[in-house]
Amino acid sequence: MARDRRDKYYWKAKDEGYRSRASYKLFQINGKHNIIKEGDTVVDLGAAPGGWLEVAKEISGGRVVGVDLKRIAPIEGVETVMGDITADRTIEKILGLVGQGGADVVICDAAPNLSGNWSLDHARSIDLTRSALGCAKKILKPNGHFVVKVFQGDMFNQFLEEVRDNFAFTRSYSPQASRSQSAEIYIVGKKFLTSPVRRGSEFEVEIKELGSSGDGAVLIDNFVVFVKGVELGDRVRIKVQDVKPNFAFAEVIKRLE
Numbered sequence: 001m002a003r004d005r006r007d008k009y010y011w012k013a014k015d016e017g018y019r020s021r022a023s024y025k026l027f028q029i030n031g032k033h034n035i036i037k038e039g040d041t042v043v044d045l046g047a048a049p050g051g052w053l054e055v056a057k058e059i060s061g062g063r064v065v066g067v068d069l070k071r072i073a074p075i076e077g078v079e080t081v082m083g084d085i086t087a088d089r090t091i092e093k094i095l096g097l098v099g100q101g102g103a104d105v106v107i108c109d110a111a112p113n114l115s116g117n118w119s120l121d122h123a124r125s126i127d128l129t130r131s132a133l134g135c136a137k138k139i140l141k142p143n144g145h146f147v148v149k150v151f152q153g154d155m156f157n158q159f160l161e162e163v164r165d166n167f168a169f170t171r172s173y174s175p176q177a178s179r180s181q182s183a184e185i186y187i188v189g190k191k192f193l194t195s196p197v198r199r200g201s202e203f204e205v206e207i208k209e210l211g212s213s214g215d216g217a218v219l220i221d222n223f224v225v226f227v228k229g230v231e232l233g234d235r236v237r238i239k240v241q242d243v244k245p246n247f248a249f250a251e252v253i254k255r256l257e
């Protein structure tokens with residue numbers, strides 16, 4: 001191993017008995033964003049050699065499943081799947097382990113083989129993270145949390161928006177344990193949304209009720225959407241701006257009649 005790879009976190013992992021220096025990234029992400037709590041079912045995508053699995057098991061003590069193309073040497077209390085996270089068969093295997101109820105948390109530190117060509121590596125990374133998001137959408141419980149590693153580049157913001165469309169709260173975060181020269185950054189999505197309305201959706205509605213703050217309140221498939229700047233009886237076309245687990249906010253884009 002090259003001398004410069006043996007930094008403070010490399011030695012810390014050796015001293016404290018973790019499989020990889022990456023363990024500290026998960027400790028730092030969790031310390032900042034409270035992703036994993038005691039008892040959670042956690043699925044780790046791209047988990048070998050298993051540093052994040054050790055940390056996830058330590059924090060949750062619950063069911064922890066690790067998935068990787070490579071074999072992961074056994075960790076007590078952790079189940080593993082050898083498979084490609086982009087393949088439906090792997091997702092079925094994961095669901096077989098976590099059950100139809102799904103996972104509380106999906107974490108993904110997967111990285112494609114790097115070529116050294118910045119834009120090619122960025123495109124491959126976005127492809128893999130998009131697969132991880134697709135996998136998380138199939139296995140997360142409503143209100144579950146998601147963490148995924150991305151290599152920065154021109155497609156980053158678009159991917160961030162895709163995560164934002166599916167989670168009530170989305171942030172990007174660079175843990176101190178990431179190497180300073182690394183292009184990696186983590187996207188954290190909290191509270192997986194399963195509501196019938198999404199950011200950007202448009203509806204024609206009639207305002208029949210006002211909420212306590214005076215905003216219009218309409219029900220779309222039994223989901224409450226608050227609309228600013230309207231009065232009782234207004235018929236308007238609205239566009240959803242922000243979705244939270246139990247309600248959403250929309251703005252008027254056209255007055256009807």
Ligand SMILES: C[S@@+](CC[C@H](N)C(=O)[O-])C[C@H]1O[C@@H](n2cnc3c(N)ncnc32)[C@H](O)[C@@H]1O
Nearest residue numbers: 022046048049050051052069084085109110111
């Ligand atoms: C940086 S390592 C993960 C380190 C891990 N978080 C830890 O703490 O030990 C990235 C892993 O992603 C895996 N990976 C890359 N593409 C994958 C894919 N399509 N399916 C499953 N695993 C994949 C690689 O095999 C590699 O083991």
